[in-house]
Amino acid sequence: MFTHKCVRQHSLLFSLYRSGTRRQSTAAEPLPAGGHLPSIATSSFLRSGRDSAIRTPGIQWADEDASGPTRDIVAGRETRKMNLYQAVRDGLSVALMKDDTAVVFGEDVAFGGVFRCTMGLAEEFGRERVFNTPLTEQGIAGFGIGLAAMGHTAIAEIQFADYIFPAFDQIVNEAAKFRFRSNGQFQAGGLTIRCPSMAVGHGGHYHSQSPEGFFMGAAGIKVVIPRSPIQAKGLLLGSIRDPNPVIFMEPKILYRSTVEQVPIDDYQLPIGRAETLVSGSDLTLLSWGTPLYHCETALHMLATPPESLTPFVPASLRSTKVELIDLRTILPWDVETITESVKRTGRLVIVHEAGRTGGVGTEISSEIQKRCFLKLNAPVKLVTGWDTPVPMQYEKFYMPDSIRILDAIVETLTY
Amino acid sequence: MDESKDGERRDAGAPYPRSPIMLLRVPRPPVLLPSRPIFLRSPRRLVSSLVATAYDNHTTLHPESHSAVTSVLRFFNSVTEDGAQIPMYRVLDGEGKVFEDAEIPEVDETLARKMYENMVQLPIIDNLLYNVQRQGKISFYMTSYGEEAALIGSAAALEPDDEVLGQYRELGVLLYRGFTYDSIMNQVFGTHLDDSNQGKQMPVHFGSRKFHFHTISSPLATQIPQAAGVGYALKRDPIRGGRNCAVVYFGDGAASEGDFHAGMMLASTVPSPTLFFARNNGFAISTPSSEQYHGDGIASRGPGYGVHTLRVDGNDVLAVYAAVKEARRLCLRDGRAVLIEAMTYRVGHHSTSDDSFAYRPRHEVEERKRLDNPISRFRLFLEARGWWDAEEEKALLERLKDDVLKAFRRAEAEPKPELQKMFEEVYGGEEPWTITENRAELKRLLQKYGKVWEPWRSALKDFKGAGKALLEEGPTAK
Numbered sequence: 028m029f030t031h032k033c034v035r036q037h038s039l040l041f042s043l044y045r046s047g048t049r050r051q052s053t054a055a056e057p058l059p060a061g062g063h064l065p066s067i068a069t070s071s072f073l074r075s076g077r078d079s080a081i082r083t084p085g086i087q088w089a090d091e092d093a094s095g096p097t098r099d100i101v102a103g104r105e106t107r108k109m110n111l112y113q114a115v116r117d118g119l120s121v122a123l124m125k126d127d128t129a130v131v132f133g134e135d136v137a138f139g140g141v142f143r144c145t146m147g148l149a150e151e152f153g154r155e156r157v158f159n160t161p162l163t164e165q166g167i168a169g170f171g172i173g174l175a176a177m178g179h180t181a182i183a184e185i186q187f188a189d190y191i192f193p194a195f196d197q198i199v200n201e202a203a204k205f206r207f208r209s210n211g212q213f214q215a216g217g218l219t220i221r222c223p224s225m226a227v228g229h230g231g232h233y234h235s236q237s238p239e240g241f242f243m244g245a246a247g248i249k250v251v252i253p254r255s256p257i258q259a260k261g262l263l264l265g266s267i268r269d270p271n272p273v274i275f276m277e278p279k280i281l282y283r284s285t286v287e288q289v290p291i292d293d294y295q296l297p298i299g300r301a302e303t304l305v306s307g308s309d310l311t312l313l314s315w316g317t318p319l320y321h322c323e324t325a326l327h328m329l330a331t332p333p334e335s336l337t338p339f340v341p342a343s344l345r346s347t348k349v350e351l352i353d354l355r356t357i358l359p360w361d362v363e364t365i366t367e368s369v370k371r372t373g374r375l376v377i378v379h380e381a382g383r384t385g386g387v388g389t390e391i392s393s394e395i396q397k398r399c400f401l402k403l404n405a406p407v408k409l410v411t412g413w414d415t416p417v418p419m420q421y422e423k424f425y426m427p428d429s430i431r432i433l434d435a436i437v438e439t440l441t442y
Numbered sequence: 443m444d445e446s447k448d449g450e451r452r453d454a455g456a457p458y459p460r461s462p463i464m465l466l467r468v469p470r471p472p473v474l475l476p477s478r479p480i481f482l483r484s485p486r487r488l489v490s491s492l493v494a495t496a497y498d499n500h501t502t503l504h505p506e507s508h509s510a511v512t513s514v515l516r517f518f519n520s521v522t523e524d525g526a527q528i529p530m531y532r533v534l535d536g537e538g539k540v541f542e543d544a545e546i547p548e549v550d551e552t553l554a555r556k557m558y559e560n561m562v563q564l565p566i567i568d569n570l571l572y573n574v575q576r577q578g579k580i581s582f583y584m585t586s587y588g589e590e591a592a593l594i595g596s597a598a599a600l601e602p603d604d605e606v607l608g609q610y611r612e613l614g615v616l617l618y619r620g621f622t623y624d625s626i627m628n629q630v631f632g633t634h635l636d637d638s639n640q641g642k643q644m645p646v647h648f649g650s651r652k653f654h655f656h657t658i659s660s661p662l663a664t665q666i667p668q669a670a671g672v673g674y675a676l677k678r679d680p681i682r683g684g685r686n687c688a689v690v691y692f693g694d695g696a697a698s699e700g701d702f703h704a705g706m707m708l709a710s711t712v713p714s715p716t717l718f719f720a721r722n723n724g725f726a727i728s729t730p731s732s733e734q735y736h737g738d739g740i741a742s743r744g745p746g747y748g749v750h751t752l753r754v755d756g757n758d759v760l761a762v763y764a765a766v767k768e769a770r771r772l773c774l775r776d777g778r779a780v781l782i783e784a785m786t787y788r789v790g791h792h793s794t795s796d797d798s799f800a801y802r803p804r805h806e807v808e809e810r811k812r813l814d815n816p817i818s819r820f821r822l823f824l825e826a827r828g829w830w831d832a833e834e835e836k837a838l839l840e841r842l843k844d845d846v847l848k849a850f851r852r853a854e855a856e857p858k859p860e861l862q863k864m865f866e867e868v869y870g871g872e873e874p875w876t877i878t879e880n881r882a883e884l885k886r887l888l889q890k891y892g893k894v895w896e897p898w899r900s901a902l903k904d905f906k907g908a909g910k911a912l913l914e915e916g917p918t919a920k
Contacts, residue, residue, distance in 0.1 A: 173671020
């Protein structure tokens with residue numbers, strides 16, 4: 028068992044070191060006519076300045092009195108350059124500081140976590156509040172439910188989302204139904220389960236999965252996925268303080284590759300609300316987590332295709348205005364924002380890493396075709412992983428990368 | 443390692459820092475039979491001391507092991523030194539007499555009578571509800587026959603605000619704490635007065651915040667690791683820490699679930715003041731214990747988790763009482779898990795959906811009832827002390843039967859909750875659109891078919907207000 032765990036950590040940590048897989052693939056191509064394609068490191072979605080960071084849409088400063096008039100104090104707010112794991116760590120630190128009942132636990136979290144998300148927390152808050160558990164996912168989830176049932180704040184970590192399945196029973200049968208089955212006498216709202224998810228370049232079957240779709244039918248829980256450091260901290264604090272159990276999935280390839288100026292104050296971003304990253308009127312592109320950056324590249328390729336792709340992108344489509352939306356919360360998802368967008372654009376492409384059948388995309392597309400039937404100009408298109416386990420050496424051909432997204436956009440626009 | 447320094451070096455895309463801590467996680471060579479010097483690198487251990495002892499003949503290289511070294515190849519398969527089974531602690535013999543050398547727990551007449559009355563009322567409730575289930579008046583029921591001593595003995599030894607997490611055959615614990623007959627009846631009928639769950643769960647899935655009894659759920663053993671979390675929360679509570687423990691009940695069958703393993707391990711390792719109470723009644727539905735485990739019951743597993751463990755005669759209420767009192771003390775003293783295995787016999791069927799004579803002979807059950815009845819055993823003890831007599835027995839039975847029947851009649855006449863309760867308490871805070879729309883859709887369907895579709899028309903009458911609130915209020919389907 029020790030060996031097994033070591034293997035998963037060791038290879039994954041090195042994969043993070045080499046996480047710029049997209050950069051590597053684009054670097055192999057000749058210099059494109061339109062200049063370099065955006066990569067995660069150069070993404071325009073990442074807020075690298077203090078001013079833009081503290082004006083993040085929807086940001087709610089937790090140190091302002093919610094009942095009073097909105098003061099929107101931004102002067103004097105400070106930010107610090109953080110990558111995603113540092114932002115998670117910062118969020119956890121705020122949660123522990125503001126709430127004496129909050130505890131952080133899981134496998135290997137005491138020394139800082141295999142992804143460093145809990146670095147220094149045990150030293151800062153003590154081993155009573157930040158501690159290792161034995162290697163038992165069902166136990167971790169159950170233990171967290173017990174803490175939450177007593178009104179405490181339980182922040183559990185499952186080392187990889189791939190290993191959340193032993194806790195499926197505790198999450199679906201217990202955490203999700205805890206409030207309902209006691210008619211509110213007992214509830215597990217204080218529970219947040221963090222887990223690294225999505226692909227990392229070479230994680231194979233069990234270090235790559237995006238299991239959010241499996242939880243979509245578990246009424247009673249929420250599922251949240253951030254895309255960047257600012258989002259991670261704000262959505263994590265929102266999840267920890269949400270009165271419901273939340274599964275918080277952190278796209279692990281973004282832990283180091285995304286960097287933003289993150290406000291150091293206590294703030295939250297709303298759970299259950301999507302965010303429009305790029306406004307448009309011709310097609311709605313919907314995704315969450317890592318693939319959002321592939322979407323950004325695809326949009327860039329649509330507007331200024333590299334020479335090799337020019338024949339595939341009709342000139343008439345190059346000025347197409349695509350609206351890109353980050354769903355952020357998978358359950359309950361923001362049906363209003365997506366419906367409003369698709370009613371305007373008449374076209375929808377959904378991108379996610381998980382396999383297609385039974386995935387989140389099928390749920391959303393069915394709801395959207397119901398609500399937007401008369402407005403749709405093309406079938407809803409899904410760009411997803413294939414219906415196979417995530418394959419080790421084949422990952423480049425498995426993932427919904429920018430070329431597949433570009434193709435889906437072109438196909439949908441020319442339908 | 444200087445972590446702050448390391449933190450400064452971390453930039454996006456910068457090479458992954460080769461922190462010594464990370465490198466420590468590479469697979470280790472096997473450590474038990476060293477053929478060459480092995481240097482364990484672990485941030486949690488004193489490396490130098492380990493290396494120094496690596497060749498000491500009297501220790502192993504394992505960082506947590508203090509095993510003596512032996513040159514004798516001998517396997518063991520028992521937690522007792524002589525290979526016998528773990529003994530069962532007992533105070534009263536089969537005729538209610540105290541063993542000569544036994545220490546009688548401190549139970550005065552008032553407490554003893556209270557325990558006895560609670561034991562006696564259980565089969566009265568069980569008889570009534572078992573029979574009315576047979577008549578189809580309630581959908582399901584599970585009796586506690588034969589386990590009265592294990593339930594009441596343990597309940598009496600706990601503080602009333604110790605947090606209890608049960609499996610489903612623990613109604614006795616709730617009753618001992620003051621749960622009323624009305625509360626029982628309203629839950630099994632699922633009336634609008636049900637304070638356990640407003641008719642949302644099957645019968646016998648009781649729960650009460652007031653009595654610190656966490657709501658029962660059907661999935662077996664899930665409550666066990668939850669109990670460890672509850673214990674940990676109690677330990678951290680500035681007022682209740684060191685004063686209350688978590689208590690978790692489960693059967694011998696549930697102990698085969700992975701969650702039992704997880705819960706024992708967490709409560710002993712983290713650690714958490716959690717009292718594990720296994721009701722070993724010989725059966726999990728039709729599966730006898732012999733097909734549930736091959737070892738020495740549940741108790742033999744306790745030492746494997748490093749947990750104080752005791753096996754007790756579950757039909758001896760005084761022994762259970764003394765055992766749980768002491769277990770509770772140890773739990774709070776050490777702040778970690780304690781395990782009790784109460785040996786008893788499931789006299790009743792598993793549930794009303796089960797006919798246990800399909801897998802065990804009727805005479806075996808009759809024999810067990812005759813030979814070792816926990817209630818009559820305790821009554822003999824009380825009578826010998828002059829604390830009870832036949833007249834009191836008769837009066838008590840009549841009063842209890844009357845009270846139970848009255849509560850039953852009251853609940854039987856009560857309507858079910860308001861229909862829209864079905865959509866409530868799924869989430870806390872803002873209601874998700876999915877549920878709002880679900881309710882609106884049901885409202886639309888009821889408006890359309892509620893009076894003409896017979897199954898709905900007749901079922902609606904049973905609900906408080908006949909679904910009127912749902913039909914008239916709330917959003918309308920789009």
